[in-house]
Amino acid sequence: MSKANLFYAQSGGVTAVINASACGVIETARRHNDQIGTVYAGLNGIIGALREELIDTGKESAATIAALRHTPSGAFGSCRYKLKSLEDNRAEYQRLMDVFRAHNIRYFLYNGGGDSQDTANKVSMLSLKEGFPITCIGIPKTVDNDLPVTDNCPGFGSVAKYVAVSIREAGLDVASMCESSTKVFVMEVMGRHAGWIAGAAGLAAEQEGDAPHIILFPEIAFDKPAFLRRVRDCVNRYGFCAIVVSEGAHYANGQFLADAGGKDAFGHTQLGGVAPFLANMIKQELGYKYHWAVADYLQRAARHIASATDVEQAYAVGKAAVEFALAGKNAVMPTIVRKPGDRYEWEIGEVALADVANVEKPMPREFITEDGFNITEQARQYFTPLIAGEDYPPYKNGLPQYARLKGELADKKLPAWDQS
Amino acid sequence: MSKANLFYAQSGGVTAVINASACGVIETARRHNDQIGTVYAGLNGIIGALREELIDTGKESAATIAALRHTPSGAFGSCRYKLKSLEDNRAEYQRLMDVFRAHNIRYFLYNGGGDSQDTANKVSMLSLKEGFPITCIGIPKTVDNDLPVTDNCPGFGSVAKYVAVSIREAGLDVASMCESSTKVFVMEVMGRHAGWIAGAAGLAAEQEGDAPHIILFPEIAFDKPAFLRRVRDCVNRYGFCAIVVSEGAHYANGQFLADAGGKDAFGHTQLGGVAPFLANMIKQELGYKYHWAVADYLQRAARHIASATDVEQAYAVGKAAVEFALAGKNAVMPTIVRKPGDRYEWEIGEVALADVANVEKPMPREFITEDGFNITEQARQYFTPLIAGEDYPPYKNGLPQYARLKGELADKKLPAWDQS
Structure with missing residues (x-):
């Protein structure tokens, strides 16, 4: 044989x-x-x-x-x-x-x-x-890092590094503009059911005042008044507020924030994701000029970083x-x-x-600070080695320069697959 | 003295x-x-x-x-x-x-x-x-590269590199998913009045079928039927369609595409940018599953690339x-x-x-292909050296690790500035 x-x-x-x-x-x-x-x-x-x-x-x-x-x-x-x-x-x-x-x-x-x-x-x-x-x-x-048993999943460390690098860089941008322009920046990241990716973005903050100032996790029900208070507090204290939000952020009743914006003039569901939704909420309630970003596939494809x-x-x-x-x-x-x-x-x-x-592995509650808006030291110790090295x-x-395959197919030996 | x-x-x-x-x-x-x-x-x-x-x-x-x-x-x-x-x-x-x-x-x-x-x-x-x-x-x-006289503006080459790298990477992502999932990807880039940044993204495509397949410039009035035909043609030919759109893309009457989505249920102007607007248009008209990204500040802050x-x-x-x-x-x-x-x-x-x-310098018409959806060889020759080197x-x-300044202020010698 x-x-x-x-x-x-x-x-x-x-x-x-x-x-x-x-x-x-x-x-x-x-x-x-x-x-x-x-x-x-x-x-x-x-x-x-x-x-x-x-x-x-x-x-x-x-x-x-x-x-x-x-x-x-x-x-x-x-x-x-x-x-x-x-x-x-x-x-x-x-x-x-x-x-x-x-x-x-x-x-x-x-x-x-x-x-x-x-x-x-x-x-x-x-x-x-x-x-x-x-x-x-x-x-x-x-990228979701939600497989059980394994300490982490291949794919996660790179998206984690991308989001942490990105919010560090964008945070510096907002910091330099906030005196006369943008005061709030919202970056939406992947993670429909678990906040691993959003949490990793928290690594960007190493000193008081560093971005991100607020992280919204799917593990924590969204509390609008507490959130808005925190945003205002950050702007008052640091001049700006940089927010990372998981696409799975939701209200206590389970409704996704991204689904909460209603319909547009044509009756279509709101086009934007959770980042524009939050940015607009902040503008309406607090009046701050905002920018927002949705990295989408860019984050999980970012082999360059x-x-x-x-x-x-x-x-x-x-x-x-x-x-x-x-x-x-x-x-x-x-x-x-x-x-x-x-x-x-x-x-x-x-x-x-x-x-x-x-089996899905959610982020442990002890990785999230008690107020629900940031990551703990324990989370940092978990995340840091996973983004290490370039x-x-x-x-x-x-x-x-990425691989280009020939992609030659083997000769078929069977009849076509009947999907009916 | x-x-x-x-x-x-x-x-x-x-x-x-x-x-x-x-x-x-x-x-x-x-x-x-x-x-x-x-x-x-x-x-x-x-x-x-x-x-x-x-x-x-x-x-x-x-x-x-x-x-x-x-x-x-x-x-x-x-x-x-x-x-x-x-x-x-x-x-x-x-x-x-x-x-x-x-x-x-x-x-x-x-x-x-x-x-x-x-x-x-x-x-x-x-x-x-x-x-x-x-x-x-x-x-x-x-980043807009729109200063006259100088061949290019510092700041542009890096955002150009970022958008070209990003659409190359995201394009590979969509290519690998398109058989059973996402068929259209739309990436929005900066450039309210000139399409330099959107044009530079075109460098990512080196062979037939490479992303991006369509670029929408502020220099070219948006032609919806021609655009949708092109999208369908790309999906039929390559299995997917990757689109780069300048935030300044507009209709022939000057109205920005991003402003065209009407109001949401609360009477607020559409939250999303032009990327979600286009993605939704494609979904409505052609039925393709889509993803979209808005890099916003990430693109101009991306010192890492x-x-x-x-x-x-x-x-x-x-x-x-x-x-x-x-x-x-x-x-x-x-x-x-x-x-x-x-x-x-x-x-x-x-x-x-x-x-x-x-004085603003628009992108020359001869940098854009006759159909208005891509860049010419002349544009490639202009752009390529500007993104060279890491x-x-x-x-x-x-x-x-980015610089942290002390930022010590010199002692004041004058009365406070009266802005009134």
Whole structure:
């Protein structure tokens, strides 16, 4: 029998370092080419497996694969596509099995969040029943940092660094303008359910008066009077107020602030996000001139300011996933384990997929100050090492040079996938 | 008579490199301490002169002054404050004269855009009449790149680099998600009257299909049907469409797109900027899932990704301003002169303040493709060298370390300024 092949897929929202994990997978698999044949990557994630659109990474040069380490986004394409439960759509799982069998794929490495780990776990179980056992290894990825067990998630450290750098820089801008112009700046960051990203922005403040002055977390119900008092207090004290708000900030009744603005003249839901909503509230209630920013994809794609720690860890979990598979492990995910001690050190651990599937880790309450508007010293100690170090991509003509794949697909061996 | 002192002020919206000009001024003045006494910087720009709030930069260490070179925003404070005409408010000019006289200030270096050069020019003329001649030198600064005569403005190259890097990175993000999720991404950039910044974002596209696919300029009236056709065409051809829009994009009748969204449920003017407006238009008309970003101050404060060329030029115009003053020049501004030839080389030139005051330089029509949606090869040749080179600030604990000034004020010698 020919050597078994490996299938790798990227899942869900991409990050600045998910390709570093891909790089770790492919480079490690190539070093073990006595045991692993071809590494296929799903074109657009798991959809690529269902459609039998398998990128043959063997066609990519070593230099291109190495460049994945400094390339943001999902180089093979990702997708928002969650397999239904086995009961609801067994055909989908069957199709995966068929494609894997047709291409002699015995290793399935799925790079994503909680949903993806759930899927990988199910594929593992089904493959055993089917008598075509697939080694399924999860690779953690999410800017939201909300996977359980692992100390942190690859992808988070870089977005954390981006938001902290950005609010530090924009804060200096507002500080220099506030005497005669803008007094309030609101920056909206990602995090629909957990305030990890918003919290990390708090690292920018090192001395009294530094931006950000206020952070709004999804973990804390929005208290309008207390918020407005705090804004006024900051402007009186420091001349300006810099605010970081999580997109998931909400009222006590659960309604998102971003949804609270009503309809526009055409009856459409308010276009703006939570940043313009808050800025306008401040203008209405306190009269301050404002600016606001919504970084959106810029924050999670910002490979140019990635955390070196994050890049190393992203690569390491990709490498570990291949090593786990070769060591005969199955239905597990490598984790980042923080070693005890004052100096930050980490190592790779492991967890069963069943224990991370569909579990969200909120930010601990003790990471947020009692008034709900800032982060504690404990949070700083957690966040700081995750944004440490710079890992700049190469530049040409003033712009970062990111990998361009050939993306050649393997020949199809099966009929087209019938999605009906 | 004691050595004459120098007054330096920052004016208008700040940039990632205006402090590099301040660094050039102060370091050069210190090297000529046989001719120049104290360098005072206006606290919050020209307002500091009127209020006699003069930061004594002599109290700052050489290391702090050197750190200004890599510190964004206006370290001494800037302001949006335009002196009225001499006829309308002679008292204001008189006050400036009084403060300058009281502190033996014989050099006035004003770091700003067209308005500021106009003010510097007026002060120069008035000081001659008053018999207390002040050497007035302008120092160019504006992210908008709209000053005439000079080939480009310090501040522009860095925001240009930021927007090009950002749309390249976000474009890769959308490309990887578009099969099953976001198909359209809209990034709003600065430039109320000129499309220089939006145009520079076009550098990110180097091959067919690269982001950005569409750029909307203030120089081209918005044509909704043509725009929507282009968006659909991009999605059909590339799977996604990445759009850069200048905040100054407008309809043929001059109305800004950002102002066109009507009122919200409370009767307030639409909160969002032009990015959410366009994204919503595309959703309504074409049904595509979208994301949008408004970088706002993040783009002009982004010292972490500054252009090395821009930093060098910003320093050079500050240095040249002092050298001009010492050479007996007056009422002039150093410019950046692009030398002829294929390889980019530049040198410092000069222009009379009267020739740059209140003149705006729009982007040439030949920089924009005939269809109005992109930049030409000629534009690329102009923009490319301006974003060349990286000039990273020092980092500590994962964050850029920016200068913190003591900001000690000189003792006041005059009664408080009566603004009435």
